[in-house]
Amino acid sequence: MIGIQCALKCEAESLIQHFRLKCISQKNFFPIYFNKTIFLIVSGIGKVPASAAVGYLYALTGESPFMAWLNVGVAGHKTEELGKGFLGASIHDRSTKKCFYPIFPWKLTSELKPIVTVDEVEKKYNDDALYDMESSGFWQAAARFSPLELIHCYKIVSDNLTAPPVKNPKWVLSLIEKNLSEISFVIETLLTLVQEIEKSDVAPDLSLFLEKWKFSETEKIYLKRVLQKWHACSKESIWKQDLLGLKSAREVLIYLDQKVERSA
């Protein structure tokens, strides 16, 4: 699963159409759109709304420990060509002076550029960086919930020294559309990483055990690990008559431990 955060509806529109996202409900605090694996939230401008939107979406979608996160939006740059897209190489929060570094565990096809998150619209563009108003808030919230490798920002240049910022939703929509294929690639890549990490964390048959016996929270953690061990050691089914006859969760855990050790 991936959570995409956009500040503006016009930044989200192309993605909503491309991925055929459906609106969850207009009654939410933030507009949210989704399909099977993608959730998109429109936060409003600024790092505090971005941060709040990430937290809200995380809670709403069931608090998955391996959710990917992508911030998509426009940004200003001194000289870069309008419409050019970049992945954030670093995120510097101008007001707090904090700096964050995304991690790229895949072969990069996008160009990288540092992002500076500002509180007011930037018009000077002093550094060779993309100036936005959300990335820092987005990153700090998402980093509380997911591994850092799964959190990224994709920014498209909408203004520079010769073309000042304009409030034109159609213009913004066209910029995002122009970068859809690269954004889609990043989304697919992140979803693949999520699948991989989720697959490695799975404990087959866990739910069947939880249905049949009553485990304490500590025992559940132990059960998950011992089932993973069993599946690392054996391709056989664990479900044998002698297991089914056990009464307590404790007996089950002892039984599983012994099965694992004898599986050699």
Added chain:
Amino acid sequence: MFQLIYIEKEIQDHPRTVFLTKKFAHANKIVIDHYGEIFNRKAQNFRLQKKQPALILAKKNPRFVLETPPGFGLGLENHYYFSHLLNCPFDCRYCFLQGMYASAHMVFFVNFEDFQKEIETLSHPKAIFFTGYDGDSLALESITHFAKDFLPFISRASALFEFRTKSVAIRPFLESTPLKNCILAWTLTPEKMRRAYEHKTPSLEARLRAMEELQKRGWNLGLRFDPILDDSEALHIYQTFFKEVFQRIFLKSIHSVTLGAFRLPKAMFKKISSLYPEEILFARGLTEKEGTIASNNKNLLSFCLEEVLKYVPKEKVFVCEK
């Protein structure tokens, strides 16, 4: 090789940094204040990062040289280690670095000259300095030129030095005259276990060939059978393995042999096994004792020791217990 290089501001103009930024002209470069900003952060996933690690160029600050933990050694008066590299490009499933570091990125400390100054103050004929503790000594030789740059220094030093590796990057040693105070030590594992657990490493055959080349030229070799890895056919596998190794590596070239069971500190074991829950190595055949998780097949280590002693006198054999 690296698509992303982080560079500490302070060493931007260091000659090794300049060399590497030219060598990797197409890589993205990001200037940082300190490598810890990238390397030590929480919530990183070592397994994911290992797919595409970045290179971090940094300056090592004191202390450059550390004493080895108890239980590691070759019977000398002082055993030290130093690390010009944190992490390595290989992906050995049993490696403690997966549990020690939050990140799989490779940190390369470019200020060799500072290491050398401190080594000089500690160097004496009954001291040994190990490299390759926090990362393979030679695996990134084409980038770091670590061996190439250190060999002239070692040739002037009174202490012993050990390079420990699984790589076959032996060119600096082929281009140098053999040094009596230098041990080139290979971690060797039977090919079946190598395939299962030492991902991205040169084959046993390639390592033995590299060792044979150096043997011909008169270098001192170290054999590191650590960890010894269990298997349903382990006794037979190790017996055949030792026979092959000692047929090809002659006693007169062998400086020392070390052996050790598979073992990890409990905290590291917990972290690594949660990164790779599907890994059989962490699933069974282990016991915990005094904060260490270790193979419970004590017979295997004893068996291997007996086998090794058939080929090498006991004065040259050391068992790592911790």
